[in-house]
Amino acid sequence: MKKAGRVTSWNADKGYGFIDVHADVKDIFFHITALQNRSVRPKPGDRVMFELGKGKDGRLQASNVSILGAPKPQNQASVLPVFLAAIALAAIFAGALGGFLPRLAGAISLVMSIVAFLAYNADKTRANRKEWRTPEAHLHFLALCGGWPGALAAQHLLRHKNRKQAFQAAFWGTVVLNIGAMVLRKTLVPA
Template sequence: MTYKKTAKTGNSASPQTNRSQKNRPQNHRAQNSRTQNHRTQSRRTQKSNSAAPDSSIMPLLLVVIFIAGLIGAAQQHMLPYGIAGMYLTLSLLTFIAYAIDKSAAKRGKWRTKESTLHLLALMGGWPGALFAQNLLRHKSVKASFRNVFWLTVVANLAVLGYGIKTGAVDMFI
């Protein structure tokens, strides 16, 4: 079925169509949606490939400042060394868990549950998780994951602050 277009006004009674390379009628709307999908995919690719070093500096700086603050507080006897050691150990374990999950994702193998990654972050491994998200570019785009991750960071810091204020962290000495 072909539709004719009037020459002077460019209007037609039916949707305008073109002929494809195989001489099949094509609707402009369908063609435009395909072009739109291609543009969206191109933007996604550009976003993921354009992970500029500047975008990862702030989170990494936050991690370095936090760890340095923990070590400094331990040296000033404001915080037990065990707390700083716990954060460092859990951060390393969490970074490794992210690296294993990224490797499994690339190979199509069994993945680490998101709840496991969140639990590690909540327990104090969030600096390692943040480091992994930025250096490995893993779990750094999915908004729902990132939202829960930042809630675990806030919860962990609140518990740490409460422990420091009440003296509960002293039992780790």
């Protein structure tokens, strides 16, 4: 059953806050993962609707929290990054076949893209189940080893790790390093 309340506090750095329900109950805890639309950050005074449940520790907490007046979350994945990932993978493959990139670059990039996509999918599944997660360094390593097109597609199709700015900065760094290494390898060691 949905309940109504107001946000009394929000700690943006730690990703949690509390909701006042105007009852004889203490303020209700809620975590950022309980928000239905994470693109809008809660602030004290926001009116919210939520469901009441118990956390792993047995204490009351809010779930399915929606901020009243906030835009509804969009469930459609952006097609442009997925299209760009497919184009990049095709360009790497064509460059390898044409001799512009190292000969194995196309096959390695294809295999690593599949592995990266599967790793993102597994991490997203674990995140939803609140299980042990894949370290971000492992995801970046897969991208660095040529799987960045698959990682880019996974980020947007699965809506996973595509908003975290520090992760995105490191991810795009791996893309630049991967492409730079392929070009440098080809110029230093011709086929």
